[in-house]
Amino acid sequence: MSSFRDKMGMDRRTFVKKVLSGAIGGSLLLVIPAGATELPPEQIPGMRSEKSTFTQRRFAFIVDITRCIGCGSCCVADKHEFQVPDGYYRTWVERYVIDVEDGVYVDSPDGGLEGYVEPRKGLPHPVRDTFFVPKLCNMCEKPSCVQVCPVNATFKTKDGFILVDHDRCVGCAYCIQGCPYSVRFLNPKTKTADKCTWCYHRVRKGLLPACVNVCPVQARRFGDLNDKTSDVYKILRGHDVISVLKPDMGNKPSLHYLGLRREVV
Amino acid sequence: MDASHAGPLTGLASYIFPNDYHVHWSLMIVLYPYISGLIAGSFIIFALYHIFKIKDFKPVANYALMFSLAFTAIMGLPVINHLGRPDRAINMMITPSPTSAMAGGGFLFNIYGLILTLIILLYFRPVLVELKNAAQGIFRPLYGLLSLGSDNLSEKSLNLDRKIIRILVLIGIPLASILTSYVGFIFGGTKANPLWTTPLMPVIFLLSACVSGLSGIILTYSLIKLIKGEEPDEAFLRTGTKFLWGFFIFAFAFEMLEFVSHAYLAKHHWETLESLFWGPLYESYWVAQVMIFSVPPFILLGILSLVRVKAGVLKIVTPLCSLMLLVQVFLMRWNVVIGGQLMSKSERGSVYYHPEWLEKEGLLPAIIIMLLPFAILFILSRIFPFWEDRIKPGIEAPDSNPGA
Numbered sequence: 001m002s003s004f005r006d007k008m009g010m011d012r013r014t015f016v017k018k019v020l021s022g023a024i025g026g027s028l029l030l031v032i033p034a035g036a037t038e039l040p041p042e043q044i045p046g047m048r049s050e051k052s053t054f055t056q057r058r059f060a061f062i063v064d065i066t067r068c069i070g071c072g073s074c075c076v077a078d079k080h081e082f083q084v085p086d087g088y089y090r091t092w093v094e095r096y097v098i099d100v101e102d103g104v105y106v107d108s109p110d111g112g113l114e115g116y117v118e119p120r121k122g123l124p125h126p127v128r129d130t131f132f133v134p135k136l137c138n139m140c141e142k143p144s145c146v147q148v149c150p151v152n153a154t155f156k157t158k159d160g161f162i163l164v165d166h167d168r169c170v171g172c173a174y175c176i177q178g179c180p181y182s183v184r185f186l187n188p189k190t191k192t193a194d195k196c197t198w199c200y201h202r203v204r205k206g207l208l209p210a211c212v213n214v215c216p217v218q219a220r221r222f223g224d225l226n227d228k229t230s231d232v233y234k235i236l237r238g239h240d241v242i243s244v245l246k247p248d249m250g251n252k253p254s255l256h257y258l259g260l261r262r263e264v265v
Numbered sequence: 266m267d268a269s270h271a272g273p274l275t276g277l278a279s280y281i282f283p284n285d286y287h288v289h290w291s292l293m294i295v296l297y298p299y300i301s302g303l304i305a306g307s308f309i310i311f312a313l314y315h316i317f318k319i320k321d322f323k324p325v326a327n328y329a330l331m332f333s334l335a336f337t338a339i340m341g342l343p344v345i346n347h348l349g350r351p352d353r354a355i356n357m358m359i360t361p362s363p364t365s366a367m368a369g370g371g372f373l374f375n376i377y378g379l380i381l382t383l384i385i386l387l388y389f390r391p392v393l394v395e396l397k398n399a400a401q402g403i404f405r406p407l408y409g410l411l412s413l414g415s416d417n418l419s420e421k422s423l424n425l426d427r428k429i430i431r432i433l434v435l436i437g438i439p440l441a442s443i444l445t446s447y448v449g450f451i452f453g454g455t456k457a458n459p460l461w462t463t464p465l466m467p468v469i470f471l472l473s474a475c476v477s478g479l480s481g482i483i484l485t486y487s488l489i490k491l492i493k494g495e496e497p498d499e500a501f502l503r504t505g506t507k508f509l510w511g512f513f514i515f516a517f518a519f520e521m522l523e524f525v526s527h528a529y530l531a532k533h534h535w536e537t538l539e540s541l542f543w544g545p546l547y548e549s550y551w552v553a554q555v556m557i558f559s560v561p562p563f564i565l566l567g568i569l570s571l572v573r574v575k576a577g578v579l580k581i582v583t584p585l586c587s588l589m590l591l592v593q594v595f596l597m598r599w600n601v602v603i604g605g606q607l608m609s610k611s612e613r614g615s616v617y618y619h620p621e622w623l624e625k626e627g628l629l630p631a632i633i634i635m636l637l638p639f640a641i642l643f644i645l646s647r648i649f650p651f652w653e654d655r656i657k658p659g660i661e662a663p664d665s666n667p668g669a
Binding site: 087088089092094105106107108110111135144146147148149150151152168169170171172173174176177178179180181182183184185186190191192193249250265 | 364
């Protein structure tokens with residue numbers, strides 16, 4: 001019996017030792033910054049400032065059609081960032097081809113993930129013009145998806161992002177029907193509605209959306225309209241032709257297109 | 266549930282947004298408005314007898330109430346089966362989301378179910394009390410519960426029941442109408458879809474609900490009488506035929522008006538809609554819904570209503586027309602729900618959709634869901650003897666003999 005008690009006492013001592021060493025070790029990790037958690041340099045000015053208030057931001061996204069080369073880097077970055085299932089797209093790039101007879105031919109094989117390395121074949125007439133149009137969530141000021149969601153799972157943040165609460169969404173797909181831009185889908189893994197978030201998790205840390213970050217030709221721009229030094233502020237107040245998709249829907253998108261062509265839907 | 270590319274039909278120029286290859290609202294969402302129509306339509310049949318004094322509907326008035334209840338009991342099933350996360354279905358019933366037509370429907374559905382149940386329990390209370398007194402074993406407390414714990418069958422008590430029922434039915438009529446109209450509004454209020462977004466949609470859904478409800482009652486009533494070896498009530502069939510024709514005149518006229526207004530206004534979406542109507546929807550809309558299941562019953566019901574045919578002819582042709590109209594309303598729901606999703610929001614292409622037999626939202630689950638109300642009706646007929654003449658509900662139409 002005494003040996004059993006000794007063993008019990010020893011075990012208790014071992015347990016207390018382990019708890020203490022674990023607690024001290026854990027506390028040290030909290031005060032000593034680990035290299036793995038270090039953030040890249042700030043890309044959205046002032047976001048990491050102590051005075052920064054996210055509700056005072058008014059973000060906008062600009063797609064410059066005149067710059068896009070259809071490389072598909074944005075789509076690859078997005079797919080990696082969010083592990084987007086095959087056959088579903090948070091963002092994609094469309095290729096528009098217009099022939100000399102004014103025939104308009106649009107395609108987006110695999111959402112443009114592979115990049116448009118080959119010209120479109122099989123067209124009946126010589127090509128007059130061609131351009132690429134990246135598509136993503138329009139982050140509408142008056143979002144239909146938020147309006148129709150029966151469980152308030154799709155909501156608008158105070159800084160204007162439209163997000164989906166995956167713990168609340170029931171997967172009824174009403175928001176998918178309501179979105180005029182078809183940027184939503186039912187994620188086959190989570191069985192809930194999914195869409196582009198303009199990388200809200202990155203933006204709140206002062207980083208640009210993944211697709212903006214990788215674009216080699218700055219066809220995707222992102223910034224705060226309340227920051228008068230930002231690119232988006234300057235472009236939207238410049239003299240370039242700027243429009244939004246399906247303006248007659250009345251959704252007032254925060255996604256703007258520079259050099260939008262009338263053929264684009 | 267993924268749709269296939271229209272391919273050769275739309276040709277080289279077609280383009281479908283990458284996320285539009287998935288038809289998210291499947292056969293289950295076709296059933297949902299179809300069932301809501303049957304619920305509302307059958308309740309309106311009861312109301313026509315009880316409130317609007319159409320006495321020829323007396324043979325089916327009790328049955329119409331139970332028919333409505335049986336379909337109300339399963340109305341949520343197709344939606345739950347459709348949801349990506351059915352485990353969270355309750356969120357749809359309890360979340361206040363005033364901007365969502367769908368959320369409003371959950372509350373409407375609950376209120377309607379409650380009112381309908383109360384009407385039935387009060388309507389059958391004299392019968393239930395009588396059955397309770399005669400019952401033994403577990404049926405005694407069951408009937409005690411169903412008779413709302415009151416054995417009081419005095420004239421004063423029955424008069425109170427009558428008043429309450431009248432009020433409940435008066436609330437129930439607009440509620441049933443709103444229940445099916447709102448389902449139409451779910452589609453009509455979706456501005457992103459040019460096929461759906463029309464103010465006519467709730468009206469069409471309501472009128473076709475009346476058609477399907479009356480058709481459902483006429484057809485199943487005739488079949489039940491056939492199985493029982495009894496003669497269906499001729500007066501009911503004659504009046505039912507006229508009402509069915511009347512409802513269908515309005516329903517069909519509005520359905521055609523919807524198409525004509527799209528075509529005549531020819532807004533910028535018309536090109537897309539035109540390719541839809543003459544492409545993926547050609548067979549299910551023009552051939553099936555309009556040519557086969559609308560025009561022939563329209564003509565036949567007209568003849569039956571205007572010419573006094575023999576009872577034997579009426580007993581065959583009216584149920585046949587009812588069957589055709591049940592298919593017609595189903596096709597109308599199909600062409601709206603599925604049709605609207607076949608055209609991509611790219612406005613440049615269409616897809617095709619064919620449900621599989623064994624998939625989660627496929628044909629077999631749909632058939633099972635549509636058969637369930639009849640199993641429920643059978644069970645209800647064991648509890649509420651609504652076919653038996655010997656026991657009649659205490660509440661009759663206002664000017665008929667109460668308690669007869």
